[in-house]
Amino acid sequence: MKKFALTMSATVLSATMILAGCGSSNPSNTASNAGGNSAKSGGKTLIFGRGGDTVTLDPANATDGETFRVTDNIYETLVADKPGTFDVKPGLATDWSASKNGLKWTFHLRKNVKFQDGTPFNADAVVFNFNRWMDPQNPYHKGDFEYFTNMFGGFKGNPKAVIKDVKKLDDYTVEIDLAHPSAPFLADLTMAAFSIASPADVKKYNGDIKDHPIGTGPFKFVSWKPNDSITLEKNPSYWDTGKPKLDKIVFQVIKDNKARLNALQAGQIDIMDGLNPADVPTVKNDSNLQLFTRPSNNVGYLAFNTQKKPFNDPRVRQAINMVVDKKALIDAFYNGMAVPAVSVLPPSMWGNDTSLQDYQVNIQKAKQLLAEAGYPNGFKTDLWAMPVARPYMPQPEKIAAALQADMKKIGIDAKIVTYDWATYLKKTANGEHTMALLGWTGDNGDPDDFLYVLLDQDNANPPAQNIAFYKNPEVHKLLVQAQQETDQNKRADLYKKAEQIILKDAPWVPLVHSTPPMAASKKVTGFVPSPVGSDILTNVDIK
């Protein structure tokens, strides 16, 4: 028995060495965990299961949804989206107006709002944040501020920059001067990347607030265990009295979709994102669960490389459009949680031309078009499929196989090719593909964020986001005109014209706009899924 005890103590000893070897340093985020206990007693805690961790808690330096999902509950923006839609409503600004030429925007700020560190929210704070984002000389301008440059043309000094100046008119009024009119300007300001952070906090951490977020939002940051969980707790001095209803939120990372559903069924989490469409029936059959769907704000597509033979011929592209059975794809791979795509724009978005007539499945006509283009017996080509599931493409390789079978009907022999995700993105951006599957999720509810980004000639130079390398001067003219037009009805008309031309030119087979499913315990009330994927949980309660 002595030897047995010896083995045991050896095992324990080696474990101690493992830990000793790593030093006794306590990570900062674990140290702050002690605060987690204070909210423990008798509070309402919501556990939100998700597939990935947050990258940073500084939204101005983020581009990923898992970051915004958390920061949207800590910070607020000047203007916000109405829950579940892209309609702009007041946020930290109660009302606003634009000058006639669209160059001067005046925002009246909400009074009696405090940051979570107790400092007041006012015009100075807004000016401070804009200067931090837009001015590369600003001492707190640390990071890429990628969404700022994407949305507003560039930093101060860049000839394309949209924002010229941000001024304080009085303590609760701010004026933003634009260099040229920008139609999506207001919609852009709803984006999480333009959340207003506490200037005192930014100064305290010298511009690096990725671990120290302080905003005006309904919840305040407690702790972050990387790749495991982020805990927020109720902001007791939130300006909207009586809210939020929850005392605590824990964003729990559970990588695997199926494991996450298991955790939900076992009651270990209360709500989950990233439900496999195939698991929708399981949720429907479980009397303890409820199903949610996100409003469609994405497009999954098959892009042709229009600069490469034989896809430089529109007849070939049209022919392939005539063999793809979108309904069958939706039934097989999306469990019905998607609508067939005709245009680039999701159906709920303004500017969508609902009168567009999609190509009908017609094998004979497709064969005829191919013959006219000089390929009576079809041809051999590659079909690129991405290696990872995305909300707009839950099973990319199986979808590719279905498309392959469809194309076989007209003699096109497509070999399925795939790479790891990073390589895939790089190679498609460089135009190495012939046909490739990809998709896009919108950021701000503006058609410009789909049409200009994905199909304008400005974005068709490698590394391109327009991976069809589609260049049509007429479409370009319409899209640029629409960017500078401030009347939404006139803009919608311009977009509709562009959509008609695009449909005819067929640089893509637009496949689907998916409505990604989510599941929650029946105890969760007041949850409204956001189309951008970052749900603000102010009104959520748990029974």
Added chain:
Amino acid sequence: MLSYTLRRIGQLIPVLFGMSIVVFAIIHAIPGDPAQVILGEKATSESIHNLRQQLGLDQPLYLQYIHYIGQLFHGDLGTSLVTQRPINQEIVPYLAATAELTLFSMVFAIVIGVNAGILSAWKRNTWFDYAAMIIALVGVSMPIFWLGLLEQWLFSLQLHWLPVLGRTNPRDPVTSITNLYLLDTLLSGNLQQFWSVVRHLILPGVALGTIPMAIIARMTRASMLEVFKHDYIRTARAKGLGEFWVVYKHALKNSFAPVLTVIGLQLGSLLGGAILTETIFGWPGVGRYMFDAIGNRDYPVIQSGILVLATIFIVVNLIVDLLYAYLDPRIQYK
């Protein structure tokens, strides 16, 4: 013994150094650009370029390696490309989580495995022996992921006896002191939390420990049977010593050296099995940490993680060797 120990420790340095070169070379041969993975499908080429520059990925490989080794000599494992946090700090909770899981499963494997092996040898050719060896055979051939999913389905989703995943109940978070939650909850005197941590450990611990348990049981049985043949056992019995003492005192000591080797090797291989178990059971351990790092092409984390794991592996083997020498003094070290 002392000089042997020192020599063995001295040997670690060239091994680790050689391994750092091999790991560095292999990792950088994996296709895929970390900057692209970090920034995702919406990244512009300009921001990818900037990030590469910022992360030092635009420098020649040998410079990157020299820089990395320089950091290591200062006890710095580097900074994660994705989280921008020092790996020294970041890896501790993950290692602790894995240590707790592997120790738990090892205790399970040793306690059940050794005793099942002893009893099987003792009661050779009885129903117990047959049953135990059939269970061991099934256990050794059952894939971890399959056993894990089966356990989850039965004990969590159907019977609701045990939690389906995670290390602790997020509604009642454990206050970290050592990051070993069993210890932490005992230190803070919270027995309810301690019990919750134990309940979270059972399913992954059993899934991970089943294969080593089966191997240890078979090894112990074989080794004991071998020892039973010796004269001194017959002498012990002839002296009128009780069967229990014959088995547990005389036979066990001499049959334990090969079992110990197996235990040491299994402890090493548990680190590999931990990746699967941690994935299935949402266990925030070092296996999953590394797995994610590989997906993200987070070079520094992969490099340093492998180095840390290799060091642990080597240290465990060293301890096993030293114990071996203690158990069987006939072994000579030169």
